[in-house]
Amino acid sequence: MKTPPPSLPVWNAVPGRIEPPLGPGMPSTSGADFLTTKLDVAVQWAQSNSLWPMPFGTACCAIEFMSVVSSHYDLARFGAEVVRFSPRQADLLIVAGTVVDKLAPVLKKVYDQMSEPKWVISMGVCASTGGFYRAYHVVQGIDEIVPVDVYVAGCPPTPENLIRGIMELQKKIQSGELARHRASKTFVPIRVGTDPDLSIPAYSDGVMAHVPGKKELPEIGETAESELGAKARDAAGEGHR
């Protein structure tokens, strides 16, 4: 059985997906090539210093994002001042604010529309985990839907905090650590309750209910993803070889 290399994230292993050509930062298959590795370094340096953010701003964090681009914090100092509101023109998706179930398909579409290479920063606790909205209409972390590179805590994070997140991302891009070709996740079925056949009872117990001393980290995104992936593999006739 062939196991995927550990550096590849889970969401790359979607069956039927054409593996993208290797880009900068990926291990070269044709042996060491001085010129291309040097070129990689240059490309990574350029990419990290000219991030074009697309603010997917929905709530309070969007107001702080406005502060980040305005004169006191001035994101232009990091080469990221070209704020684009079209996903086609951006390579850094900054999800600023709560993403609710009704907005989830929109976020997925926006992410899919961005061209490679692309990175995602989840700004604030609402986008990262749902924050203190453990509620019936709030996505419990956008990593249910899209892969996230950097989580920035805070409610909302101070502009310094977001800039720190962007700097960490720049470092990672320069070191070539980030896998670059990632599809958005398959939608996680969260329909629970009335129809047991359709449901994965992920959201009602454990995560939502407050049981002192018994709280677990919500890992729904991954578990549901892997289950769904297994189902999809079965459907595709690949089976578990």
Add this chain to the structure above:
Amino acid sequence: MAARVVTLTRLEPTILERLYLPEIFKGLARTFSHLMKNLGNMKGLPTIQFPEMRRKYSERYRGRHILKTREDGSLRCVACYMCETACPAECIKIVAGEHPVLAYEKYPTVFEIDLLRCVMCGYCVDACPKDAIWMTKDYEMAFFDRKSAVLGIPELTEKPSDTDAAGPGYGYRPYEGESPMKKAGQFEPSGIPLLAALKERGLAINRMPPPPPPKPAAPPPAANAT
């Protein structure tokens, strides 16, 4: 009292204003004067050059939490679950244990704060009856995965660097100035001789998890391999 309601009237544009260009030049003059003012006063620009320069936040800033320690280094926390109850985000997880020091009674064997759930409201600080949890001015909280955002006792325990002049200092706290806790009061048992006796016999006074083992030294450079 002055007029209760003022009706705003709009002026009809004068001919000069309707000519478009004079007003455009007035506007340009305004922005240009800002440019010149700023050029003449580069030191006074509002921009904060962030990683090098830092905005001075107040003594009430609500940043990352720390757990305060007693004079002997043990946590002040007595695992009373008040902060866990007061937290609107339910991001604090406490498991209580029995402390070997009789006077301390209880202590947390697990104290975790999920920074990616925490909304930094400061309610835990307000709720603590033992002055055990404070917040700091440490606002840089960027993580690469959700697990590393869950801080346990080793990360939360007050470290000397927290109070360094260079590093982030204390932020939101239950009181300002001197601690109002009376040292000889019935709720503060530190300084009793029992501690010293336990220490002499080599008994742990603090069951905090040991610090993570130091990372193995980096392998020697490749020059040796040849």
Add this chain to the structure above:
Amino acid sequence: MSATLTRPALSFGPVLEQKLEGRVTVEERPLSDIATLVTDAATLKEAALFLRDDPAAAFDLFLDLASVDRSKLPGHVAGKDGRFQANYILYSTIRNEHLRLRVNLPEKDPAVPSLTGVWPAANWFEREAWDLMGIRFDGHPNLQRLLTHNGFFGHALRKDYDKGQRWLCTEEDLLQTELAAKTDDPADMFETMTLNFGPSHPTTHGTLRVVMRVDGERIVAAESECGYLHRCFEKMSESHTWVQVIPYTDRLNYCSPMINGNGYALAVEKMLGIDVPPRAKAARTVLNEFSRIMDHLVCIGANLVDLGALTNFWYAFQPREEIYGLLEACCGARLTSSYARIGGLAKDVPDNFVEWSRSLLPTIRDRVADIDGLITKNKIAWNRLRGTGVVTKEQALAWGFTGPCLRASGVPYDVRKDKPYEMYGDVDFDVPIATDGDNFARYLVRMEEIRQSMRIIEQIIARFPKGPVNTDDYRVILPPKEMVYNEMEGLIYHFKLVFEGVKVPAGEIYSYTEGANGELGFSLVSDGSGFPYRVKVRPPCFPLFAAYENIIKGGMVSDAVATLGLLNVIAGELDR
């Protein structure tokens, strides 16, 4: 702490008795609450028409529809009392009076006639009540889900709905084709097309959506849609203590969080029957006004960016950042303050509060003068803002507008002036109104309000009171730390307050303050426990955005952008 119950004497009482005798009763109420009339579903429409049209009543403004599921209230007998309640909150701008019109509804198939024909503003409020509480409104033109998505099952604010129960929303549930079909005009298919505007669009702030039918650049029909930031504030409040709700209120209107916290704390204080010390009142008022300035600045600045005037955005944000410094020194956070507490403030204001506040005013004045100089006589701004998005006085009242948008249409209703709270009764300020009701009028009103807010701040900090900021009732507010650390009594109060919460006496209230966008109302119901039984916010933006599709009809697409910005719809309080 208990308020006395009285049966209020209504000024229009005699006429009412004559017209609707026996079918409408006046309910006893605490002095702090507004008057309540109770009727039944069959009489509702008649009563509503009377209340609107009779000159003795003249309730011309529909403010809110607060629905309550009473099934878990103590003393509620299933089957005997009605399970649901629909509370219509009305206001008369002529007589400056609030009124609650209540209908009790049975558990099985709760239905009332729709009041959209009486007050058009009821339209979206009724859709919301149907969506979240499952009350049917007969005769409603479009009784669809509003805040939750189409794949949702059940009614979330009913007491038997699990607060963590989520439902899958797929792309089909966004109803692209259905909304487009609503704007279709089969008779005129020539050269019109459907344009989907939002939710991910820079001028819709990521959370508003309008589906338009455009003929060239002209909008012939539009259908707006909200709920893209429905964060379940009201359901979350029910599972948190009264004090724990305060951080949630910060995130309602996140451009001016202090005002929300103050409004909520004031409502609970009214229910408890307590008063805060003068220093807390003064501090709240000053911070409210700073928040209002910030809100108006972000509204004007962000809207001008949408119109292409980027410089103003930076001029607007510089004083904002300076104000952030003051707010942070008070409460410890730049944006989400959590500063108000029931019975006072989280902490006393810093020592240099007065000087600091005073030092901020020149910056604000300068930057506002900059924006004024660039925009107010700018020909491009005139062409974009004058005569676009016109709302007449009658329309504004019918659509339930409050705040700057109502005042821009010529109605001088301002809660700060008409029903003063905190320190607003002691200060001298003007209520700016404009008569044109277009975008430029809304811009002018906001600019003038910034100046009036500065006047209020100057007056209060000139005589900023000394003394404590919190009440000394430790059943309401946490005792000082000296007591908690050193005295058993203080520790007991502390424990009880943290574990059980503030015990608010059973009852209900509608409390209202002037938010940055209009009347911010809190309809609270308490069952006597430490947790709110029901919290319903009257969001000022809700009627504004509900009317948006009507305002933009017939205009250009580019005017729709200007209108949306100057209505200042904040999604956090629109969707809650």
